[in-house]
Amino acid sequence: MDDSQKSKDQLLAEVQALREALQRNNADLEQFAYVASHDLKAPLRGISNLAQWLEEDLTPQLGAESRRQFGLLRGRVRRLETLLEGLLEYSRATRWRHAPEPVDVGALLQALMAQLTAGSPARLDLGPAMPILTTERLPLQQVLMNLLSNAAKHARRDDLRVRVEVVGVRGVPQFRVTDNGQGIASQHHEKIWSPFQTLVARDQVEGAGMGLCVVKRIVESRGGQVGVVSDLGHGATFHFTWPDARRE
Numbered sequence: 001m002d003d004s005q006k007s008k009d010q011l012l013a014e015v016q017a018l019r020e021a022l023q024r025n026n027a028d029l030e031q032f033a034y035v036a037s038h039d040l041k042a043p044l045r046g047i048s049n050l051a052q053w054l055e056e057d058l059t060p061q062l063g064a065e066s067r068r069q070f071g072l073l074r075g076r077v078r079r080l081e082t083l084l085e086g087l088l089e090y091s092r093a094t095r096w097r098h099a100p101e102p103v104d105v106g107a108l109l110q111a112l113m114a115q116l117t118a119g120s121p122a123r124l125d126l127g128p129a130m131p132i133l134t135t136e137r138l139p140l141q142q143v144l145m146n147l148l149s150n151a152a153k154h155a156r157r158d159d160l161r162v163r164v165e166v167v168g169v170r171g172v173p174q175f176r177v178t179d180n181g182q183g184i185a186s187q188h189h190e191k192i193w194s195p196f197q198t199l200v201a202r203d204q205v206e207g208a209g210m211g212l213c214v215v216k217r218i219v220e221s222r223g224g225q226v227g228v229v230s231d232l233g234h235g236a237t238f239h240f241t242w243p244d245a246r247r248e
Contacts, residue, residue: 041084048077083196086210089142090195093217098136100246106130108137109164112145116152117160127165133173135245139218146211147177147238155181172224173245178237184230192228215240 055062055070062070106126113124133140144164151162163178184192193216196209215238219226222244230236 041081041088044077044081044084048074048081051077083210086196086214089214090210090217093139093142093214094221098138100134100244101137103133103135103137103140104130105133105166108141109144109148112141112148113162116145116148120160121158122152122155122160122162125161125163127163127167127176131166131173131247133242133245133247135242136222139222140242140245143215143218143240144175144177146215150211150238151177151179151181151236155179157181169241172241172243173247174239174241176237176239178235180235183232183234184228184236185232186230189228189230193226212238 051070051073055067058066109124109126109130113122116122148162152160157180159180161180163176165176165178167174167176192212195213216226219240219242222242224241224243226238226240228236228238
């Protein structure tokens with residue numbers, strides 16, 4: 001074997017070693033995120049309960065400013081709970097695989113939308129020929145729920161309208177979720193997929209900033225791709241492919 005072949009083999013071995021080390025590090029980080037977010041929820045509940053008891057006991061003596069401060073405390077605790085829940089959801093995104101089963105996509109979307117917008121005039125439109133896919137129900141349900149929830153949360157209008165279509169792209173189902181909300185400026189199209197990123201202050205729209213990050217993580221773990229087409233003030237279309245599915 002000549003020196004050039006030895007160098008090439010050595011380089012390939014080093015690349016493989018680095019890849020395996022990266023996979024181990026990612027697994028360790030996922031485990032840490034899962035344990036940290038799970039274990040921190042119990043003491044946080046204790047803080048929340050203690051604050052509630054104190055407020056109830058001291059209510060007759062509390063002035064307006066003290067009541068406002070207790071309100072801020074409750075709000076911050078809820079925000080931290082939301083952040084921990086988002087972190088836990090993120091760590092769970094690729095931890096388990098589920099047995100494929102038939103999923104009626106149209107019926108699933110209608111159930112999710114009804115759950116999110118009960119009592120509101122928000123409307124869901126479905127594209128033609130919504131498929132029945134044989135795939136993992138729970139991961140697909142989580143992706144669709146997060147996208148619908150994102151539309152409902154950020155639309156900031158009573159007449160929210162969401163249209164969902166499923167088309168074939170090179171034999172792979174592609175979902176397109178379009179809303180008539182506020183839209184997203186082009187400079188933020190990459191930012192929205194990162195953890196804990198929100199484009200609106202949390203005082204205006206409560207959330208952990210993890211919903212789209214979880215969508216990306218789940219879709220890519222199934223071999224798919226995600227993206228968004230949007231302009232500020234003109235709604236948004238989120239799209240993702242779902243290769244891990246067979247149309248019935």
